Amino acid sequence: MSAPLSRDDWERIRRASMQAFPKVLDGLPADGVLLSYQQELFQAVSSHALVATDKSRRVGATWGIGAAAVLFSGAERSAGGMDTLYIGYNLDMAREFIDTCAMWARAFNQACSEVGEFLFAEQDAGGAEKHIQAFRIRFASGFEIVALSSRPRSLRGRQGFVILDEFAFHDDAAELLKAAMALLIWGGRVLVISTHNGVDNPFNELLTEIRSGKRPGAVVRVTFDDALEQGLYQRICLVTGKTWSPQAEADWRDQIRRIYGSAADEELDCIPSMGTGVYLTTAQIEAATHAAPVLRLTCPAGFELLPEAQRIAYVNDWLSEHADPVLKTLDKTLRHSYGFDFARSGDLSVFLPVAQGQDLVRRVPFSIELRNVPFKQQEQLLYYVVDRLPRFHAGKHDARGNGQYLAEVAQQKYGQRIEAVMLSQSWYLDNTPKLKTRIEEQTFLLPADADVVSDVRQLRLVRGIPMVPDKATTRGADGGQRHGDTAIAAVLANAASEADVTEYDYRPAGSAGAALPGGSGTGGFWRPDHSRDGRENDREGLL
Structure with missing residues (x-):
């Protein structure tokens, strides 16, 4: 978070604001x-x-x-x-x-x-x-x-x-x-x-x-x-x-x-004194974890320069080996949402789904961490996984910088259930306390993973705002840089799980009425034209 504006900056901003200065009537x-x-x-x-x-x-x-x-x-x-x-x-x-x-x-x-x-x-x-x-x-x-x-x-x-x-x-x-x-x-x-x-x-x-x-x-x-x-x-x-x-x-x-x-x-x-310490303790975070896998995909250097077909096949193979077994275990009766913290180089992209149980507890069934994964392959992975989330409810994306691209294409594909979030001080102030309360009450359960716990510990009160500080970088078990990425994804995921959106279901034309696997999609692998098995995704354009 930036420091308070200087005197000169304030004068410049106020001069500019005069262009929209309200009319004055009798001095008021x-x-x-x-x-x-x-x-x-x-x-x-x-x-x-x-x-x-x-x-x-x-x-x-x-x-x-x-x-x-x-x-x-x-x-x-x-x-x-x-x-x-x-x-x-x-x-x-x-x-x-x-x-x-x-x-x-x-x-x-x-x-x-x-x-x-x-x-x-x-x-x-x-x-x-x-x-x-x-x-x-x-x-x-x-x-x-x-x-x-x-x-x-x-x-x-x-x-x-x-x-x-x-x-x-x-x-x-x-x-x-x-x-x-x-x-x-x-x-x-x-x-x-x-x-x-x-x-x-x-x-x-x-x-x-x-x-x-x-x-x-x-x-x-x-x-x-x-x-x-x-x-x-x-x-x-x-x-x-x-x-x-x-x-x-x-x-x-x-x-x-x-x-x-x-x-x-x-x-x-409005910043309470002594307000720059740890927002959640390690003990609080660890008490709000459960057995859930963290799937990690790291692409080799120069991967983005490979031919498109080769990149698609590489990620499809990874999804088939690592993601499919986990996706098949998801409870098809539960509502699923997700948060996505985006990064292209340096930090991680983190895809964090949450399943809301009948007891109202939000459980993260798995997490996906992406390092050095090209834009198109992050899009490929996103579609593949979200199409297989049972009773998909809503998703929220970090839409700052390059993350705006992935948020935009997700909105185009899934409609109003996706929000492109421009993370700001006011947004953190409104949403991070809600995640804190759920972790304290153990009603938001994260994967029991050392890097995940370390990420969430990076949340701090910065000038009174609960957020991940700009310089809060750590090293993960793989030696790579992390920037509280899971914490940001968790705040987004919790907010998505609480989003007020309309649920719907459908059956594709010509079906015999059988329920689709996972509650949506038609199965198969992702292809460059965003269709699956060469057919247009039946959900396209419904919202």
């Missing part, structure tokens, strides 16, 4: 008062019972969510109205949030009382009653916004929309979250807002659980640069009376980053 962007990420957060809390947002410092997330609080608490019960319970970790945060809500209430013409202070009563751990200074706005709807400065146990007896601000910095964040979750039972909502405070903090654990699918909810991520791209500094200039320009924004951005220094990763870029 025509698309609304809220910036894009504030709108996204607003929409998320309207659509999901649980939302978490990891954000940069001072980007206005809480200011924007004040609008949602006013709309929730200003609405009648029949329209989804409810109390809003805001909990920050100090009194100043509570007062600031109430002032923000009062501003939104005036803007929305919501009938409400003036901001009022009161003493919120609760019992301490010993049962003694104590009083906490709090702030409140009451609405004509009968609901109210209450802002507190600590974590009252009395939250357990309330109902409504809970906002836990700077959650990672509360004294007992885990217990506070447990208390807030109870409000969901009767239709409440929970929003957790925070900057990161370490990789082992309950806040980062919550984000990981939501991203991995272990806990239902939504995540909205807003880095400092995200906020700038969406107009944060322009809004600051509007409020402070300064003149915005790409140069001024670049200077200001550079100044802020220098002020934060080494803390910028966590404070501005």
